[in-house]
Amino acid sequence: MQEQIDKDLKAAMLAGDKAKVETLRGLKNGLQYQAVNLNVKIEALSIEQVQKVLAAEAKRRQEAADIYTTAGETERAAKELSEKKIIEAYLPEQLDETAVKSAIEEEISQFGSPSMQDMGKIIGAVKAKLDSSADGATIARLVKEVLS
Numbered sequence: 060m061q062e063q064i065d066k067d068l069k070a071a072m073l074a075g076d077k078a079k080v081e082t083l084r085g086l087k088n089g090l091q092y093q094a095v096n097l098n099v100k101i102e103a104l105s106i107e108q109v110q111k112v113l114a115a116e117a118k119r120r121q122e123a124a125d126i127y128t129t130a131g132e133t134e135r136a137a138k139e140l141s142e143k144k145i146i147e148a149y150l151p152e153q154l155d156e157t158a159v160k161s162a163i164e165e166e167i168s169q170f171g172s173p174s175m176q177d178m179g180k181i182i183g184a185v186k187a188k189l190d191s192s193a194d195g196a197t198i199a200r201l202v203k204e205v206l207s
Contacts, residue, residue, distance in 0.1 A: 060109050060149060061090065061101065082142045086149075089116050107190075110150060117146045118194070151192050159185075159193045160201050167205060175206055 064083055071079035089112045094101040097108070104112075120143035127136035147153075154162075166184050167173050173181060178199075185198050 060106060061104070064090075064149065078138070078141060079145055082145045085142075086113065086116060086146065089113075113146055113150050114194075117143050117150065120146065154189065154193045156197065156201065159189065159197060160205070162189055162193075163198070163202055163205055167202075173206060175203075178202055178206055181206075 064086055068080065068083040068087070071083060090104060090109060091101055093108060093112045094104055097104070120139045124136040124139035124143070127133070127139060163181065163185050166181050166188070170177055170181065182195075182199050182202050185193075185202065186195055189198070
């Protein structure tokens with residue numbers, strides 16, 4: 060995955076695509092930061108670690124876009140969303156809410172009669188099961204809906 064980011068960065072630089080270059084450089088910085096935190100070389104990062112960094116970057120862009128939209132800064136929000144779209148190209152496809160809800164209901168069935176106090180356990184189990192193919196906020200929202 061990192062090789063693909065490097066290739067795409069070079070291609071974007073040659074094409075003069077400033078937005079993509081900026082986004083991919085930011086991703087490389089995030090990956091380097093993660094490697095330093097783990098005290099390993101950037102090439103030694105596992106696919107899961109890379110995906111975790113990319114998912115965090117995509118989430119950060121979405122949160123910034125939401126803030127900009129609330130503040131009426133539509134141009135900045137659009138820029139953040141376009142960066143998020145570039146990042147999402149490297150992430151595994153996200154499950155739709157129906158598939159996430161199905162996994163949640165499967166996990167809830169193992170609890171017998173769960174209550175809102177079991178919400179954290181259920182969210183943790185579903186996150187572990189679905190890994191990076193579903194957003195944590197979406198999982199939490201759907202678990203809350205199902206338990207309500």
